[in-house]
Amino acid sequence: MALSVREYRARIKSTESMKKITRAMELIAASRIIKAQQRAQAAAPYARELTRAVSAVATFSNVDHALTTEPEDPKRAAVLVVTSDRGLAGAYSSSVIKEAERLVEKLRGEGKDVDLYTSGRKGEAYFKFRQREVVQAWTGFSDQPTYDVAAEIGATLIAAFLADTDGDESGSDARPVDEVHVVYTRFRSMLSQEPTAVRLLPLEVVEGTEAPAEGDLLPLYEFEPSPSDVLDSLLPRYVQSRIFFALLQAAASELAARQKAMKSATDNADELIKKYTRIANQARQAGITQEISEIVGGVNALADANAGQD
């Protein structure tokens, strides 16, 4: 414990520079959250209109679509885990992975095999390290996802869902699945983010939040060219916009988690600096006391020696 004053000074210095880094990261995360929230808000009109359109079609036509039909005997499920690319975000990635593991356990319990898809480097690394196969991984965008990425993920998952499960793997490289789940972190507020698992496919068309009971809200639409054609191009977009929503929420959550983690790291650095400064002062005082007693001892010894000579 008894280190020299110099060593304590060095520790204080390095803690201070770490504090500067964590403080900077905290501020960066804070400013990006606002942007991430704005992006999420900007994407809301599209999702809202799309949901309206989907519920309109669902209400007025009894067209069955491949994306909405429940497979009779689901054997295989795909799970998309949305994690972050970078660490230093507290328990953000590990809690979403934990939620994903729980879902995988549950699906296995129901007798389904699970195909893993990940977004974000952390998720990929986690499964690769445990020697578990990841069918496809997307990385490099976790804190500001674009719609293109969501569209690509959506296209892959839809292709996997639509591929024939019973057929052997001939031709297409898509791995057929019977259902698709997404695990992401829901952004509730700056202080609370919650890992959530939702089933994406087969689609359950959720009626709009506005009461569907009132007849005048959903007018009798004409469909052009035909209800099934409209549904054909509507549903994949709906899926993609749901994925985009999940990615945006995850991005906002990641930044909020990072801000919180970096704030506590900065506070911790403050504590450490205080503690080290106290110990350093003590060590300095101990040093001074020792020097004084040495000088006094020396003087006494000299005085004794001089007295002996006299």
Add this chain to the structure above:
Amino acid sequence: MASDASTDKALQVELVAADRLVWSGQATMVIARTTEGDLGILPNHAPLLSSIIEGVVDVQTVDGETWVAAVDAGFLSVADNRVSILSERAEMSHEINLEKARQDLERAQASGENDDAAQEAVRRAEARIRAVERAS
């Protein structure tokens, strides 16, 4: 074109891209290209849901101005004098970089012509160029 007096109601138009609301406001007429061909919408149009393809959307606002936007494939829904145009990507004519659109077109035409993706890129670039030309 002056909005005539008989249109007591204006259309409430929203042009929405996947990541933002591009334009919203009051309009007297909207023209969009659906899978079946060009479609004009005036106030009191019957409720309609239609798929649109890459192309140009014209909007005549109540102030007599004309907005032109290039859109990707998407949807058009009309109900109760509310028109929403949804497209994954949408750009107003003044946001489009004409130079870049021309380059994109050349590049898309140069690459494999039979490719679906390439043809889509060609249509998208053409729509953007047309939108700028029509606006000017």
